[in-house]
Structures are given as structure tokens and as C-alpha cells.
Amino acid sequence: MIWILDITMLFFLVVCAIAAISIKDLLSAIIILSAYSLIMAVVWVEMHSVDVGFTEAAVGAGITTVLFIATLARTEGRSED
Amino acid sequence: MTGTLDIVYAEYNYWIYVTLMMIGFYAMIAKKNLIKKVIGANIFQTAIFLFYVSLADITGGTAPILPHGGEHVEHAADVIYTNPVPHVLILTAIVVSVSTTAVALALIIRIYNEYGSLDEDVILAARKSLQPEFSEYARQKGVAEVGDQ
Numbered sequence: 001m002i003w004i005l006d007i008t009m010l011f012f013l014v015v016c017a018i019a020a021i022s023i024k025d026l027l028s029a030i031i032i033l034s035a036y037s038l039i040m041a042v043v044w045v046e047m048h049s050v051d052v053g054f055t056e057a058a059v060g061a062g063i064t065t066v067l068f069i070a071t072l073a074r075t076e077g078r079s080e081d
Numbered sequence: 082m083t084g085t086l087d088i089v090y091a092e093y094n095y096w097i098y099v100t101l102m103m104i105g106f107y108a109m110i111a112k113k114n115l116i117k118k119v120i121g122a123n124i125f126q127t128a129i130f131l132f133y134v135s136l137a138d139i140t141g142g143t144a145p146i147l148p149h150g151g152e153h154v155e156h157a158a159d160v161i162y163t164n165p166v167p168h169v170l171i172l173t174a175i176v177v178s179v180s181t182t183a184v185a186l187a188l189i190i191r192i193y194n195e196y197g198s199l200d201e202d203v204i205l206a207a208r209k210s211l212q213p214e215f216s217e218y219a220r221q222k223g224v225a226e227v228g229d230q
Binding site for chain 2: 006007010013014017018020021026029030033036037040043044047048049050051052055056059060063064067068070071072074075076079080081
């Protein structure tokens with residue numbers, strides 16, 4: 001475990017999580033959630049959990065984002081909070 | 082004093098996991114928009130995955146894969162591996178989390194078609210007083226007609 005990379009990535013994780021829940025535009029929130037998932041995949045590869053890492057990169061950052069955007073296309077893109 | 086700092090430094094992964102979990106929990110409870118709630122649930126789930134993967138990591142350990150393609154098997158016992166069992170648990174949990182997200186988003190689309198809003202307050206108010214202007218049926222038939230019935 002490379003601790004400086006670990007701490008940097010964990011810091012970006014917290015920043016992305018706060019940004020994803022506080023931004024009002026839902027498309028931006030979803031893209032930030034996708035970035036969050038990708039950073040999480042990097043954290044897991046760096047913690048020697050490679051299988052979980054690339055499953056998260058494909059499923060968490062890929063399919064979840066597609067599902068969210070498909071939902072957004074059928075509903076509205078603005079949030080009040 | 083140094084003892085407390087040591088705990089904060091040595092287990093920083095766990096502190097981050099608790100922080101992320103509370104961020105997700107806050108979004109699930111306090112945010113009014115339903116998609117924001119699902120985003121919060123996703124953050125909550127990944128925080129718990131982070132806890133399990135941190136639990137599996139061992140200082141000086143390497144990925145649980147046989148070195149040199151498994152050719153020099155006599156040295157395989159000297160290598161320290163991280164624990165692969167939590168990794169496999171989390172691999173299953175990721176798939177489950179995508180399924181729950183898909184079901185939640187399908188329900189959200191259905192709710193939006195029925196009430197015309199994703200805001201929790203609007204939906205609850207419409208359900209409470211059964212205000213006809215929020216229903217898809219009312220929008221098709223015209224609000225006044227349904228209100229008269």
C-alpha cells in the first residue's frame with residue numbers, strides 16, 4: 001500500500017461524495033458519482049484487490065452511470081436541494 | 082496524546098469509511114430529491130465496500146495471485162498475500178448494489194410518470210390529500226373533470 005497515493009485518493013473520494021450530494025444539477029451529480037466510482041476503483045487496485053477494482057470500474061462507473069442517465073432522460077434534470 | 086494520534090494515522094481508511102458512510106446516510110435522509118437519495122445509497126454502499134477491502138489489506142502483502150504464473154511454486158509460501166475472502170464478498174455485493182440501483186431507478190421513473198415530480202414533499206402531499214392535479218390520469222383527462230368526480 002502506497003500511503004501517499006492512498007491518502008490523496010481517499011481525500012478526493014470525500015470531496016467527490018460531498019460534491020455529488022450537494023450539487024443542484026442532477027446530470028453533474030451523476031457524472032461526479034461516476035468519477036467517485038472510478039477513484040474508488042483506483043483505491044481498490046492500490047489495496048491489492050484487483051478483481052474488485054476492475055469490477056467496480058466496469059459496473060460501478062459504467063453501468064450505474066448509464067442507468068442514472070437513462071432515468072434522467074425520462075424525468076427532470078433539476079433538483080431543489 | 083500520541084496514542085490518539087497513532088490511532089487516527091494508522092486507521093485512516095476506517096475514518097474515511099465512516100465519513101463517506103455518514104455523507105451517504107445524510108443524503109438518504111435529508112435530501113428531498115429521489116435521485117439524490119439513490120446517489121446517497123450508492124455512496125453508502127461503496128463506503129461499506131471500502132471497509133471490507135481495508136479489512137482485507139495486510140502490511141507488506143501483495144495481490145492474491147500466484148507469482149511468476151505459478152511456475153516457482155516452492156517459493157509461493159514465502160509470499161504474503163492479502164486476504165481474498167472479503168474481496169469475493171464485495172465482488173458479489175457490487176453486483177447486488179447495481180441491481181438495487183436499477184430497481185430503485187425503475188421505481189423512480191414510475192413515480193415520476195404518476196406524480197410528475199421527483200420531490201419527496203410534492204409526492205407525499207399529493208398522496209396525502211390525493212390532489213388530482215398530480216396524477217397522470219388527471220393530466221390526460223383535465224384536472225377539473227377529475228376534481229368533480
